Amino acid sequence: MPIRREHRYFYPIDWPQLSDVIRFHRAQGRCEACNRPHLQRVFHLGDGRWWDAESGCWRDGQGRRLRGRLRKADLLGGVRTTRVVLATAHRDHDPSNNANENLAALCQRCHMLHDRTEHQRRRWFTLFRRKAMGDLFRGPYTAN
Template identity: 40%
Template sequence: MPIRPENLHRYPRDWPQISARIRFERAGGRCECTGQCGLAHPGGRCAAMHGQDHPDTGSVVVLTTAHLNHQPEDVREENLLAACQLCHLRIDHGHHRITRSITLAARAAAAGQLGFLADADLERIGPPTPPRPPAPRTASPVLQLSFTDQEAS
């Protein structure tokens, strides 16, 4: 996941090396999610592999490093998880929802609109159900016509 420019200062200078070590040395290029995203993965661990098609979405996997406590300054091993895009977005869903509510309220206040941010808006909710990949297409039968010598003349 790209780091937003306003959050860049929160990451350690050696973040690219830390992230690469987690994703490729520790995780071996495979998503480490064992249900932190809210999904039950067959075999207990997400099967998504970096650079390959995702088993659920069909998109090419780009392995990322998720902060389980949503604090980029905290780079302890137990706080970092190599995650495919699907698992990472689901892990961060509640956090994204809260920050989005705060951002929208701040924009409204800056525009001079009155409003309030109800406590209910800040409750974490579960992530939405992930999309399923489209069914593989089967080749349509090709109809071939042949001409006999009489038809060709």
Template identity: 30%
Template sequence: MPIRPENRSRYPKNWKEIRAAILDRADNRCEFCGVENYSMRLNPKTGKEVKIILTIAHLDHTPENCDPANLRALCQKCHNTYDAEHRKKTRTKGGDA
């Protein structure tokens, strides 16, 4: 997921290096489903091909916690699925996802 401008200050200055290390650890594949970064997949809803872009998920939803054990390389589908419950809770409480 792109970093929201209002959250950018919560990430360390070396975020690009951290991201690269996590992608390397994951062999450039989603650590949940195994899909390869930048591969093309058919979107069953639209019938169109989409490019898979891996993102880095914070398992505890805290951008400041960049311990490798807290980070996973995930495709958009897995990242959104993982974050769904957290987003639901934070929206209900009036917080930000």
């Protein structure tokens, strides 16, 4: 995920090299949450289940093999493809904490799931700030 301009100064100057070490040396080019391979096209069903071409089996959102067979309705109507891109994520959402155990190599799906609560908090803060600015300069906010 790209680094926001206002957060860029929280990251160390060697962040690209640190991110490469986490993604490609420690994680071996695979997501540490679901085991999807970096820069590969993956078939998926949209709910976390994906086709692992190397082992020839379907996996769930945590990278475990699916035991049962998939229904034909799942395969016929919902198979999509996506290109997996790994990013280095901070487990505690603090960009200044670059300890090895605080960093994780995550694909875009797992990264969004990991950051869900932080995104909800920022969304609430942005909406609250806009509402406050509207009240300050345009009078009380009225919902239509």
